Amino acid sequence: MENSMTSVGKCGLRNPLLGRRLRLGFVGGGRGGLVGQWHFAGARLSNHWQVVAGALSSDPDNAHNSAVEWMIAPDRSYGDWKEMAEAEAGRDDGIEAVSIVTPNWTHHRIAAAFLKAGIDVILDKPMTTTVSDARELVELQRATGRVLVMTYPYAHHAMVRQAKHMIRNGAVGSIRQAHVEYVQEWATSPVPGRGKGAIWRHDPEKVGRTSTIGDIGTHAYHLLHTITGQQIASVRAEFHNCGAPKRMEDTAYVNFRLENGAPGILWVTQAAPGQYCGLRIRVWGDMGGLDWDQEKPEVLRYVPLGEQEQIFLRGHGNGILPEAERLIHLPRGHGEAAVDAWANLYAEAGLAIAARRAGYALPKGCIELSGVEDGLKGMLFIDACADSHESGGSWVSMKQ
Structure with a gap:
């Protein structure tokens, strides 16, 4: 069977392609x-x-x-x-x-x-x-x-896929600005006692030039790129330590410009008490805006310009696009979250x-x-932020 065909007619996300795991x-x-x-x-x-x-x-x-x-x-x-x-x-x-x-x-x-x-x-x-x-x-x-x-x-949450393809279909029009954040609290207090992972994440000999940017900042950057379809053209970054003293940053503020010239802000911190896993993205265009929050992953808020807001709930039908529906496992009212995205x-x-x-x-x-090119882009983002911070917060172009 494994050598008998050269193409597949449909995706079949639920079943192994070869008839076995x-x-x-x-x-x-x-x-x-x-x-x-x-x-x-x-x-x-x-x-x-x-x-x-x-x-x-x-x-x-x-x-x-x-x-x-x-x-x-x-x-x-x-x-x-x-x-x-x-x-x-x-x-x-x-x-x-x-x-x-x-x-x-x-x-x-x-x-x-x-x-x-x-x-x-x-x-x-x-x-x-x-x-x-x-x-x-x-x-x-x-x-x-x-x-x-x-x-x-x-990027494998159904409502992220929904947002991505709504934007591709023109739901917000031309993107004019974006805001993405990822906020946590674990680095607020001293690291000892929090496990080996907390220690090596703040060791430059282990993680390279950045800590929080390389850790959760890459998730924020990837989500921004996935949903908007835009590359970041340039960044201006400042790194800070807002929690217990440590060798590397636990917070970063990054201004960016997308390849179409639209401005935006990327903010990440692991030293914000009361915050858990707050990955959120908002994208605004000349025809509307979208808003998704990882802590409420089944909800996508969409507001067409001058019209009533629309709330898309994860589930079958009712405006859910085919690209998103492929990722949906259960009817509305039966929760899906992080492990379903991993699946x-x-x-x-x-x-x-x-x-x-x-x-x-x-x-x-x-x-x-996401493949090797996306992995490379993530590293280019990390380096551009580090270059900007080390230069005193100057604008730095994203290398290709």
Whole structure:
């Protein structure tokens, strides 16, 4: 079956393309890692993946216990990712993709090893810690022909997809301004006692030139680009420490100009008491405005200029576009949230990777994933913000 067709007539997001689940491995993501649990839950909920192997932690006990919980066979629970890449590439039933859920500074070398081993990659953001490493991964992905998916899960909420395609269809007209923010509170108090992740996120030797911009700022930038369809042309950034003393910023204010000249503001902080996971975007054009808030993910507010506001609720029909409806699992009144967005991401990744392996051509618009180019753009955004801050807040062009 896997070599009998060259095209697919429809998307089939709910069902594995090849009539079976793909074999997935994990590097990182074991006990104590919240993001790893989201990846794992999303992969399973998507129905496209069977997790069969992993190097789940650098701590042997954690790796063993996590493998037991995830029902990974003992002979496929590896001591390190190098061993895993080599062993799985040599198996007839080896993994077909790997999810890399490790700290930022390890992304480049782990992703490169699996691409070279012929294994497709699903990679947590940011793609790397330097632009040069990001460019190298772009070239390696092109050379190997393997799929590399960046995991920006917020873009896989149904109502984000709705906003994106409403704007493409002209709902707000010409974009005139935008505001995106991502606000949290965890860095307000001293870091000790908050876990290893809180510590390395403020270590420049581990994360590169930025902390909060590289962490949640990349999500805000990606959401802005996804919904508006516009690239950022230039930025003016200021970094601040508004919480407990630390080596790197916990807050950033970024003025930007989109490629069409429209101005905007991107504000991120992890030191705002009372804020939890406040990712919000507002886009205004000459014909109306849209507003989406990650903490209320099933609601999209739209106001055509001079008319009554319209509230779009996640669900089937009633103005929901086909591009968004593909991501909807349940009727209105039955909540969908973060794990459902992760499942949508893993379902689309499953389609892309199965199609590549079988030589299928997916219909145009069937999936809307982020790849290596998006990972590189995220790194260019990080560098532009750092350049601006270090120059005293001057305007800096986004390099391509």
